[in-house]
Amino acid sequence: MNILTPAFQGARWGSTTLIPEFLGTRPSGNPVAEAWFGAHPSAPSGTDDGTDLGSLLARQPEQRLGRDVVTRFGERLPYLLKLIAPVRPLSLQVHPNLEQAAAGHRREEALGIQVAQRNYPDANHKPEMVYALSTFEAVCGFRAPRRVAELLDGLDAQLARQLAAILRRDPSAEGVRSAFARLLGHADGDEVTQVARGCRERLAAGDSPSPRADALVVMLADEYPGDPGAVTALLLNPVTLQPGEALFVPPGCVHSYLSGFAVELMANSDNVLRAGLTVKHVDVAELLATVDCVAAPPIRIAPETVGCTEVFYAPVDDFELSVATRAGGEPARLRGRGPRILLGLDGAITVAAGGIERVLARGESLFLGADETPVLLSGAGRLVQAGVP
Structure with missing residues (x-):
């Protein structure tokens, strides 16, 4: 440990x-x-x-x-x-x-x-x-193409009209890729500024089809003036x-x-x-060669509770995230295996493994080898665990 x-x-x-x-x-x-x-x-x-x-x-x-x-x-x-x-x-x-x-x-x-x-x-x-x-x-991830076209409608900007036309002509993943490539690879600063101005104006007028998306475009354009990435807020899912x-x-x-x-x-x-x-x-070229343009909602992972631990199962072999909560009482076994890193979130939890005990407080972290099992928790607090499934 x-x-x-x-x-x-x-x-x-x-x-x-x-x-x-x-x-x-x-x-x-x-x-x-x-x-x-x-x-x-x-x-x-x-x-x-x-x-x-x-x-x-x-x-x-x-x-x-x-x-x-x-x-x-x-x-x-x-x-x-x-x-x-x-x-x-x-x-x-x-x-x-x-x-x-x-x-x-x-x-x-x-x-x-x-x-x-x-x-x-x-x-x-x-x-x-x-x-x-x-x-x-x-x-995170692309909205449905027809919804993107709806958000682009009504913006008095050439770039918005071109992107909407691409998506209406081909509302598939390839259409999204074409629109994304037009935006990231060819849009200039003036075109981006026109779209951001249109979003700002319809927000002020109270007739935005998505106040959240328009506000994101305005915020991103203020942070990065002329950057085509600002307009992607109309194409992507807010989370x-x-x-x-x-x-x-x-x-x-x-x-x-x-x-x-x-x-x-x-x-x-x-x-x-x-x-x-x-x-x-x-x-931009390398990103366009690797990006998945299929429209899909963000992947929210709901935890499964096992003992004192909430486990967030991800569809990968490299890692597993879990959160353990203790409120006193008898020591409880921490589910998990393989090499682990523990990070204290709040309170103070005593971690015991291999005959060693350490108190883990907020912001403190430990590494436990695969050979250090079982791991027992006591005290009151919460920690996050990184492990290997």
């Missing part, structure tokens, strides 16, 4: 206070967008034995990860747990599947592309799940998660997280294909 120290990621969209205050540290005034708990090579967590988690696992991979995990994923932790705290929108992005990631990584390695310009810094896919700790806003709710984002699903505070669990990858709403590297 090892105490973890997260690796921090700064970005202009991150809150200056949410993550530091959650972890019980003094805010520095700089944005802290994410805190990483895991063994990703670019930013592994520290441990209480003086080394990082990746190096710790490399010493005894089969013992700490478990033979089954090593057989399936190799000698590496297959997931990455994060805290994420956006106060401004993240980039419009898609994550690749395994085949796309492996091919893209090989290609970029062969070409010697610099890290800052890479889409594929590793060869892994990146499905992910978000568990809200506060109200959490996002856009609001309340605390305790979870959203699964599969590979190929276009999305942007807008605001809130959440736990995020994903396959152990940092592959991101961006198409806008960012100052980072953008590759």
